[in-house]
Amino acid sequence: MLNKYSAATLLLLGGLTTSSLAQDYSRVKSKELDEKGMPSLIELNVQGAAYRLSDAKAALREQLQLAPTDQLDLLKTETDELGFVHEKYQQFYKGIKVEHGTYSVHARQGRVEVLNGHFEKISGLSTTPTLDAAAALSRALAFVGARTYMWQDAAEEAGLRQQENNSAATYAPQGELVVVENQRSTSPQRAGKPMLAWKFNVYAKAPLSRAFIYVDAHSGEIVLKDDIIKHAAATGTFATKYSGTQAGTTDSFNGTFRLRDVSRGGGIQTYNCKKGSSYTAAVDFTDADNSWTEYNNANFDNAALDAHYGAQSTYDYFKNIHGRNSYNNAGAAIRNYVHFDDTPGDGVGYENAFWDGTRMTYGDGATRFDPLTSLDVAAHEIGHAVCSSSANLTYSNESGALNEGFSDIWGACVEYYKDPSKATWLIGEDIDKVRPALRSMSNPNAEGQPDTYKGTSWYTGTGDNGGVHYNSGVLNHWFYRLAIGGSGTNDIGGVFSVAGIGIDKAGRIAYRTETVYLTASSNYAAARTGSIQAAKDLYGAGSAEEQAVTNAWFAVGVGAAYGGGTTPPPATVTYCASKGNNVAYEWIDYVKLGTIARTSGADAGYYNGTATSTSLAAGSSQTISYSAGFASTAYTEYWKVYIDYNRDGDFTDAGELVASRSSNSAVTLTSTFTVPASARTGATRLRVVLSDASATTSCNSYSYGETEDYTVNITGGAAIAGATTGGSSSMGLTQGATARGLELYPNPATDVVRISMPDNAPLVSVTLTDLRGAKVTGVRMEGDQLNVSALAKGIYTLTATDGQKVFHQRFIKQ
Structure with missing residues (x-):
């Protein structure tokens, strides 16, 4: 969870130096810190000694306290409809790219108003690999374990060269040396730490997959897998109905009509894979009189019309509502491939749809689905393309859940844009033969998803890339609450009330959040911070929209309600063994x-x-x-x-x-x-x-x-003690509405933390865990004081027991 601190507190956290304190008092309005104690969003004053846009690099250097080994290079500059200029910078360490390390400068009228992003603090890391690219690629391919790869298919290679108009284009992976966070190791010494790694784009043909594979450049360990192919659902649970034949723009070619649209950006093209897995062998859908009614047949050819219409509708939504020209905002062609089957000839249709970094691919379904080309699924897949070209959220754990959640948001927004009477808050309701929908934004629990951060149905395993399709329910429900409003008590006892602002405003805030304020490694806390800033940009600080955004996050268990109050902690009590x-x-x-x-x-x-x-x-x-x-x-x-x-x-x-x-x-x-x-x-x-x-x-x-x-x-039970929409609440879990929680002070701490037990209960034992949940050893207790002088800077959870009850509280080691 991100926390907001005063400038004095930030001095304790190491966020400021003594020499820069006076400067930051005049320039910094507020700072949000990530789980590693680094600034994730810095709101700056625009009066007095404000940073000018021409001072952007100096602002970043001062606020992030860059070392001589750190470098931030300008990636791109954009100007939006509000008059903001956005400069995005890429982090390098000793000249090596830091994967997912980007920081943005947001300025208006020449003054820098906000800095935000993810900056990885690195020191002492060797940038000389002991494993060469060829050896690392062997490790990556052994990890993927495919039977065949795209670069082994001469037809696919030829098709890529033609598509890219580049005679040297190839699917064969080319190793890139990067610094990346180790997200797969279970070792406390390696998990979450920056590593020197080889990065490969591995596109497998059978079985189908495409992902960035990162291989430790010293040990050969796979430290991260970031899927490029992002599925609407790995297993799917839709109740399918055809969307029906839709009118769409086509073109006339050689005396017939085909599903190609040259009026939108670089074009929209829909092809027939003929129940095969080859893109180069795909052909046009054609019709003699441009009346496509005969496509409602046993072969489900009308699925192609749904895909074409869906792409056109999604393009129109982003262009007309957000001013975005195709998914990359540069008019990229949108290519759809229908009747795709990764195992042709087995008599079973492909039960999925995906964006592979280049195109949209749709299967015909089988026992669970009809063709996966409904309007919200098409918008969902193109939404992944929008994400790839903006926030580029890593497809694992919380960032992956945000990736999936934003795609569902665009599915809902495009459905509403085309037909406000549709069941906007259900995802995939038109294609599922078994369930009412794949996901429900209004009631995620109904489809096995959490509606509260770390609440009921929150997924903690390693499957589904860390629960990207499960835990997206929290973002989905936040968007629903923001648009519709409502009141109640969430899974962790937060009593909330949200005044809805409608889906149009909610969509504008979500779009600005994803495309302006999120980075590849953003988590739920960062999404909250970014969306609040987006609401301020669009509707003003203190506006009803900012209040609704904040209260909607409180409703789903992320952060405080507007004007104060905190979310009670997730139910993380430790139970005895049996x-x-x-x-x-x-x-x-x-x-x-x-x-x-x-x-x-x-x-x-x-x-x-x-x-x-x-x-x-x-x-x-x-x-x-x-x-x-x-x-x-x-x-x-x-x-x-x-x-x-x-x-x-x-x-x-x-x-x-x-x-x-x-x-x-x-x-x-x-x-x-x-x-x-x-x-x-x-x-x-x-x-x-x-x-x-x-x-x-x-x-x-x-x-x-x-x-x-x-x-x-x-x-329908009682709220947890202290769970209110105002004031503060205890981090301890105690009995009785008036019970006091576990207290730690000073917090942040430098050398010692004093522990005050609830109701003067005896302190029997104490354990300490870091943000990964790993137990911390080597700390000493002296009476009611815990010596933390040897701890690394960061956020820790202290668990104390009186022999009967267990209490938890977080503190910051500066």
């Missing part, structure tokens, strides 16, 4: 509560099912079912089921033991319980324990049996 040591004789084989329904074998004594959740309304009556599996003899077993209703990290409070049974058979047992009205709203832990010992509790390592944990989302 595990059976032996499952040779008995185990849990069935648990069902609401939408949780799991049948299983033995899971080595413990199963972490917290990624699976169900919702329980406060005050409702619920029935849970469970049964044991036995290897042979059915022994007497003791069941205990717990729910942490007050979300304090334990199961010892009154009413949290919701079921206690015993049985000596494999029959399914049921227990009924009532969720108390006082249960805290939000996600919490369900624990099911099966043991052969009646004395087993919620926190045991026991001889025989098994424990399974799940997540339940309490709705």
